[in-house]
Amino acid sequence: MIDKPAYSLPVIHDRRLRDPSKLFEIEQLDLEFSNGERRTYERMRSRGLGAVIIVPMLDDHTVLLVREYAAGLHQYEIGLPKGRLEKGESVLEGAERELKEEVGYGARDLMELTRLSLAPGYMTHVTRVVLARDLYPEKLPGDEPEELEVVPWPIDELLTITGRDDCTEGRTIAAMYIARDYLAAEKAR
Structure with missing residues (x-):
C-alpha cells in the first residue's frame, strides 16, 4: 500500500x-x-457530468466488447461500451443505459469498481469503471450512427485482445484488467 x-x-x-x-x-x-x-x-x-465504461460479463469467463468506429484513428476499434452521463443520472443508471444502448443487455448486478483519468496532468475528465453481471437481453435506441457489433471475448485472454491493432483504447484495456483481477480475487475468497 x-x-x-x-x-x-x-x-x-x-x-x-x-x-x-x-x-x-x-x-x-x-x-x-x-x-x-x-x-x-x-x-x-x-463539459458534462462524467462518463462510464462498462465491463459486461456474459458469464464468469466472457466479457462483451463492441466494435465501433473511432474517428480519432479513423478505424474500427474493439472496446468496452462507454458513454457520457446524462443529467440526473447516477453512475450505475448511466452504465445500465449505455449497456442497453450499445450491447443490447441490461444487468441485474452493477458495481462501480474504480475511476480512471486519461491525463490528470492536464485533463479534468474522469471515467467510472462499472462491472455488470447477471445480464439479460434488453435493447434501447442509442446515438450511434450504425449498429455496433457485439464481440464476446474470454476475460482470461486479455493479452491476445490487447495485442491486436484494433484494441488500443487505454480505458478499455485498463478496465478489463481491473475487472479480471477483481473477479479473480472475489473467486479466491
Missing part, C-alpha cells in the same frame, strides 16, 4: 477560460506552490 504524501495543494490565484469548444474548455490556472514558485498551467475542463 502506498501512503499519500502530505503535500499542500498550490494556491490558485486566477482562472481564465480560453478557446471553448463543444466538448471541453481550456482553463489557465495561475498557481503558487508551497515553496513560493509561481506557474501558469493549462488544463482541459470537461
Whole structure:
C-alpha cells in the first residue's frame, strides 16, 4: 500500500477560460506552490457530468466488447461500451443505459469498481469503471450512427485482445484488467 504524501495543494490565484469548444474548455490556472514558485498551467475542463465504461460479463469467463468506429484513428476499434452521463443520472443508471444502448443487455448486478483519468496532468475528465453481471437481453435506441457489433471475448485472454491493432483504447484495456483481477480475487475468497 502506498501512503499519500502530505503535500499542500498550490494556491490558485486566477482562472481564465480560453478557446471553448463543444466538448471541453481550456482553463489557465495561475498557481503558487508551497515553496513560493509561481506557474501558469493549462488544463482541459470537461463539459458534462462524467462518463462510464462498462465491463459486461456474459458469464464468469466472457466479457462483451463492441466494435465501433473511432474517428480519432479513423478505424474500427474493439472496446468496452462507454458513454457520457446524462443529467440526473447516477453512475450505475448511466452504465445500465449505455449497456442497453450499445450491447443490447441490461444487468441485474452493477458495481462501480474504480475511476480512471486519461491525463490528470492536464485533463479534468474522469471515467467510472462499472462491472455488470447477471445480464439479460434488453435493447434501447442509442446515438450511434450504425449498429455496433457485439464481440464476446474470454476475460482470461486479455493479452491476445490487447495485442491486436484494433484494441488500443487505454480505458478499455485498463478496465478489463481491473475487472479480471477483481473477479479473480472475489473467486479466491
